[in-house]
Amino acid sequence: MRLSLTNEISDLINSYHELNSGPVDELEEEPSPLEFMRYVARNLPFVVRKGASDWAAVKEWNAKYLVDVMGEQLVNVAITPHGNADSVVELEDNSLIFVKPYDTEEPFSKVIKKIQDQERSLSSQEPTRYAQTQNDNLRNEYIQLFSDLPKDVPFARISLQKSPDAINFWLGNSHSTTALHKDNYENIYVQVRGRKHFVLLPPVEGACINEQLIPAATYTPRPTSTSSSTSRSSPTSSRSHSPSLADTGTALDEGLNDLVVSLDEPEENVPFATWDPDLPDQRPTPFSKYSRPLRVTLDEGDMLYLPALWYHKVSQSCSSEGICCAVNYWYDLDFSGSFWSLCSFTRAVGLLTLGRNPQHGEEDDA
Amino acid sequence: MRLSLTNEISDLINSYHELNSGPVDELEEEPSPLEFMRYVARNLPFVVRKGASDWAAVKEWNAKYLVDVMGEQLVNVAITPHGNADSVVELEDNSLIFVKPYDTEEPFSKVIKKIQDQERSLSSQEPTRYAQTQNDNLRNEYIQLFSDLPKDVPFARISLQKSPDAINFWLGNSHSTTALHKDNYENIYVQVRGRKHFVLLPPVEGACINEQLIPAATYTPRPTSTSSSTSRSSPTSSRSHSPSLADTGTALDEGLNDLVVSLDEPEENVPFATWDPDLPDQRPTPFSKYSRPLRVTLDEGDMLYLPALWYHKVSQSCSSEGICCAVNYWYDLDFSGSFWSLCSFTRAVGLLTLGRNPQHGEEDDA
Ligand SMILES: O=C(O)CCC(=O)C(=O)O
Ligand SMILES: O=C(O)CCC(=O)C(=O)O
Numbered sequence: 001m002r003l004s005l006t007n008e009i010s011d012l013i014n015s016y017h018e019l020n021s022g023p024v025d026e027l028e029e030e031p032s033p034l035e036f037m038r039y040v041a042r043n044l045p046f047v048v049r050k051g052a053s054d055w056a057a058v059k060e061w062n063a064k065y066l067v068d069v070m071g072e073q074l075v076n077v078a079i080t081p082h083g084n085a086d087s088v089v090e091l092e093d094n095s096l097i098f099v100k101p102y103d104t105e106e107p108f109s110k111v112i113k114k115i116q117d118q119e120r121s122l123s124s125q126e127p128t129r130y131a132q133t134q135n136d137n138l139r140n141e142y143i144q145l146f147s148d149l150p151k152d153v154p155f156a157r158i159s160l161q162k163s164p165d166a167i168n169f170w171l172g173n174s175h176s177t178t179a180l181h182k183d184n185y186e187n188i189y190v191q192v193r194g195r196k197h198f199v200l201l202p203p204v205e206g207a208c209i210n211e212q213l214i215p216a217a218t219y220t221p222r223p224t225s226t227s228s229s230t231s232r233s234s235p236t237s238s239r240s241h242s243p244s245l246a247d248t249g250t251a252l253d254e255g256l257n258d259l260v261v262s263l264d265e266p267e268e269n270v271p272f273a274t275w276d277p278d279l280p281d282q283r284p285t286p287f288s289k290y291s292r293p294l295r296v297t298l299d300e301g302d303m304l305y306l307p308a309l310w311y312h313k314v315s316q317s318c319s320s321e322g323i324c325c326a327v328n329y330w331y332d333l334d335f336s337g338s339f340w341s342l343c344s345f346t347r348a349v350g351l352l353t354l355g356r357n358p359q360h361g362e363e364d365d366a
Numbered sequence: 367m368r369l370s371l372t373n374e375i376s377d378l379i380n381s382y383h384e385l386n387s388g389p390v391d392e393l394e395e396e397p398s399p400l401e402f403m404r405y406v407a408r409n410l411p412f413v414v415r416k417g418a419s420d421w422a423a424v425k426e427w428n429a430k431y432l433v434d435v436m437g438e439q440l441v442n443v444a445i446t447p448h449g450n451a452d453s454v455v456e457l458e459d460n461s462l463i464f465v466k467p468y469d470t471e472e473p474f475s476k477v478i479k480k481i482q483d484q485e486r487s488l489s490s491q492e493p494t495r496y497a498q499t500q501n502d503n504l505r506n507e508y509i510q511l512f513s514d515l516p517k518d519v520p521f522a523r524i525s526l527q528k529s530p531d532a533i534n535f536w537l538g539n540s541h542s543t544t545a546l547h548k549d550n551y552e553n554i555y556v557q558v559r560g561r562k563h564f565v566l567l568p569p570v571e572g573a574c575i576n577e578q579l580i581p582a583a584t585y586t587p588r589p590t591s592t593s594s595s596t597s598r599s600s601p602t603s604s605r606s607h608s609p610s611l612a613d614t615g616t617a618l619d620e621g622l623n624d625l626v627v628s629l630d631e632p633e634e635n636v637p638f639a640t641w642d643p644d645l646p647d648q649r650p651t652p653f654s655k656y657s658r659p660l661r662v663t664l665d666e667g668d669m670l671y672l673p674a675l676w677y678h679k680v681s682q683s684c685s686s687e688g689i690c691c692a693v694n695y696w697y698d699l700d701f702s703g704s705f706w707s708l709c710s711f712t713r714a715v716g717l718l719t720l721g722r723n724p725q726h727g728e729e730d731d732a
Contacts, residue, residue, distance in 0.1 A: 004718050004724075005371075005715070005718060008711060008714045008715055008718065008724065009711075011711070011714070012707055012708075012710070012711040015707055015710065016704070016707040019701050019702050019706065019707065020702050020703065033400050034399050034400045034403055034524075034525065037400055037403040037404060037407060038403060038525075038527075040407055041403060041406055041407030041700075041703065041705075042700060042702055042703025042704070042705070043703050043704040043705075044702070044703050158400075159400065159404075161404075202704060203704055203708075204704060204707055204708065204711075334407075334408060335385050336385050336386050336408055336410070337386065337407065337408025337409050337410050338382070338408070338409040338568060338569055338570060338705065338708075338709070339407075339408070339409075339704065339705065339708075340385065341378055341381055341382040341385065341570055342378075342569075342570065342704075342705075342708035342709065342712055343704070343708065344377075344378070344381065345374060345375075345377070345378040345570075345712060345715075346708055346711060346712070348374045348377070349371070349374055349711075349715055352370050352371065352374065358370075358374065
């Protein structure tokens with residue numbers, strides 16, 4: 001029985017790849033609503049090279065422009081020792097935790113300067129900053145920048161018959177990587193400055209990504225008293241242990257160079273991908289070897305359709321100014337019809353086959 | 367393990383129904399290509415009441431018109447004792463066989479007269495005739511009638527970016543029922559005369575329909591010598607055994623009133639649905655109770671979109687002339703993207719859970 005299910009899952013992945021080969025489709029120009037719906041129907045990604053090149057944001061934004069508009073306004077920023085917001089960290093005892101960034105507010109001008117300084121190696125001991133709140137921030141804290149962007153992506157709005165659930169602004173540097181995860185969203189992603197490198201896995205590869213239920217934790221500045229009941233053995237990388245006290249310039253930064261992992265209270269376990277397609281030999285499942293990750297790099301002005309439920313890992317390269325800046329539009333996945341139900345079932349069968357309990361709930365929309 | 371998979375399958379079916387409730391959508395008019403693609407994307411059916419009412423076929427066709435056009439031309443006709451072309455028959459020893467009709471050619475004028483006479487109970491001992499070749503017959507043997515039909519369904523052609531693989535003509539009476547099965551086609555079905563009653567099950571209900579691998583057989587006129595090495599115990603209904611020799615009028619009909627089941631040679635097993643949503647207590651699986659069949663009746667001029675891979679059972683009612691006549695357009699399913707792969711996987715897991723071998727191949731496009 002178990003053996004047979006193993007065959008069924010490898011058949012699923014392999015037959016999918018036989019029917020869907022090759023690189024991500026590249027379109028010459030924005031699709032029509034009908035053309036877009038054909039991609040949604042097949043749950044297949046595409047890139048429109050230079051699809052957003054006439055957007056004001058793509059034409060105008062640079063570090064100075066952003067600072068001129070946003071100034072000292074406080075913005076949310078994710079701070080991590082290794083650029084690993086929302087990621088799996090292996091502790092010294094080999095156990096895994098899902099660690100969220102230290103979330104704080106800082107003046108925008110400071111955030112972008114820290115991002116640039118780190119990229120130029122002017123502040124290499126400092127933690128990594130990534131403005132990535134994913135909470136519709138362009139219609140909230142970055143509202144002043146939103147006038148440089150379309151309110152919506154017309155082909156997606158007409159096709160999906162809905163407005164975006166969230167429109168997000170992302171500002172970081174090459175030190176940040178977004179770990180492999182999936183979202184319940186149809187995603188239109190536009191690169192503004194610098195480049196983003198996407199690794200994409202289709203939903204049928206759910207059994208490759210080694211989803212595990214792991215304790216949630218949060219990076220926290222080390223308390224002045226060194227003993228804390230909730231902090232645990234630190235990541236295998238010793239960086240968060242470094243006793244360095246860089247000159248971070250303001251009192252706000254106190255402790256940021258010594259972020260420690262604190263287990264969330266009350267304890268919470270979250271399901272998360274623990275396999276990394278870029279480190280295929282670490283923590284694989286018996287199915288990981290069938291994965292055929294698609295890779296696509298977005299340049300300035302490029303637009304990606306990242307279909308709902310695709311696993312994606314995202315890393316970044318900076319513009320000459322030392323920033324990587326993007327925006328994206330998230331449209332709620334349509335839960336009706338067969339697709340969502342079939343994907344949930346496939347994920348559950350994969351987990352069962354790997355000896356895990358599929359009733360532990362869905363992965364966070366991290 | 368087995369218990370858990372059982373839970374996963376019932377969860378799949380039940381959560382699907384929570385997300386997709388209610389009757390088949392009814393559209394006021396033909397969808398646009400984009401509106402159609404939204405239904406294809408969700409793999410959900412719809413009906414357009416009177417959607418084909420201005421087609422020449424719907425306006426013009428009646429028994430006399432059809433005979434005027436087709437005359438004595440030989441056409442293919444499926445002949446069965448109980449109106450059960452391509453269906454599961456239970457033998458006296460309770461074993462099941464998949465029985466195909468006796469296929470022969472007769473003059474069109476004779477076929478339609480026999481269909482009408484049987485409907486009016488003028489020839490009740492005769493077998494049932496159904497012109498249902500499903501082999502693109504409107505562009506072959508019924509080509510003279512094809513000029514009364516659109517060459518294609520524009521919204522489907524534009525949306526799917528392909529021409530129909532087959533355009534079929536169906537002529538029968540209320541004695542014929544098409545057994546529950548699925549096709550790898552997007553199906554646009556138009557009722558011309560009489561009414562068709564569809565029972566529709568979504569692909570996620572694959573574990574409800576009790577697919578089994580059963581020996582294929584064909585109805586065959588009883589050979590003059592009564593012993594035949596390939597004929598087997600007859601269907602539980604005794605009708606095919608009846609020794610009656612009705613006056614069928616021509617030498618061609620000899621033996622047609624005594625059709626016996628002959629196992630195909632060489633022996634072949636075919637996978638087929640053995641559960642009937644109209645007889646839910648017979649041959650259920652543990653999952654059949656979760657099925658929620660959708661029922662829709664097509665009247666003259668109505669158009670149905672029957673999405674690929676939906677199980678459908680079809681029965682019919684006649685016009686006042688004693689005929690039931692329809693046409694349909696089959697467009698190849700798009701095997702790329704996630705949908706086909708996920709459906710095949712789900713079917714295979716369902717079969718495994720029921721203790722069957724999923725490697726026995728796909729159901730015929732019967
Ligand atoms: O740009 C990133 O770092 C991650 C993007 C992402 O995960 C998303 O758009 O869903
Ligand atoms: O009309 C019928 O009897 C059956 C129709 C059918 O199975 C189909 O159109 O695929």
